[in-house]
Amino acid sequence: MTVENLHATDEDTERTAPALPDGIDLERALEAILMVADEPMSVMTLATAVGAPVTRVKAAVDALVADFDGADGSVRRGFELREVGGGWRIYVRPEYDSVVSDYVLAQNPTRLSQAALETLAVIAYKQPISRGAIASIRAVNVDSVVRTLLGRGLITEMFTDSETGAINYGTTELLLSQLGINSIDELPKISPLLSDGTEGFDADVR
Template sequence: MTVDLDRAVEAILMVADEPQSPVSIATALDTPVATVRKAIERLVADYDGVSEGAIERGFELREIGGGWRVYVRAAYDDLVNEFVHTNNPSKLSQAALETLSVIAYKQPISRGMIASIRAVNVDSVVRTLLGRGLITEVTTDGETGAILYGTTDLLLSHLGINSLDELPPISPLLDDGAKGFDGDLR
């Protein structure tokens, strides 16, 4: 079966929840990195509407921290934000609440660190929390390039607090006051 390279790169980027480097995409597709870079350039031009016959899409490819990821085009941020908040059920699963708690107390924190603390895969939960606007990408780790997450003002609003300093101390809730955490606790 012959696969269209541009569509294959596009498919990988559509499901990736972290920026993907051209090297990782090339490895996954068993294709030279230079060929993948050209495919990414064509996709960027296509999505931006600069390719012949193309129209600007509601999403774009952005290079972040040495990798590429699909994002909502800035012009549609408010519309998508409103859609997500009005069309998603307001209840969170137990897994989402646990993950949100880890992020609130440990931010900024990477997905890998969250998974290490919770001892489960948190990819879909983090996507849900991002989609609901309860967490956001704060920065990237200078050493690893991992995206670091933090909570948003929307979460504070839902909790009815003005700052994270108003969160209850976590220590009384844990046997030894530090189980699953390291460093300074609130």
């Protein structure tokens, strides 16, 4: 990207989104947005969200990374700001994964909702699959349901599409153990259960 393009991008960002209200800190505003983001957020997307120049947002993101990492003697957080697939997202630090997993499983013993079961089925049969593709099949927003399934450890982020930045999900070993099977291949064929053998699934799916 040339300097001229970068300047044009900054100006376009300031025109398309309102500036932050007086008294609102840019770094804290970005932190708040990143805390609720379900997908990696590019610097451009963050800049548009807060109505700030891309150069300022990039510097603020770098400052947040250093802050969370405990640079300059500050407290190292249990989470980190990680760049994945061309965007930024907050993740639990790897050393705390087991603690978080144990907590989630212990604190959420209730059964899955019908919406969660349906979403889990889509992922199991169509994996790897992006959140957008899941939503297209179910014709509803699946953000909260996907978060629930991730929290239960039943699905996992497999990879991030290099072109779109979309995270693709798949099932985990925990799901297999809960179902009492050794492989996803042991799931029953679903096509015979559908009225026309499609309904969001390819005709030859399982």
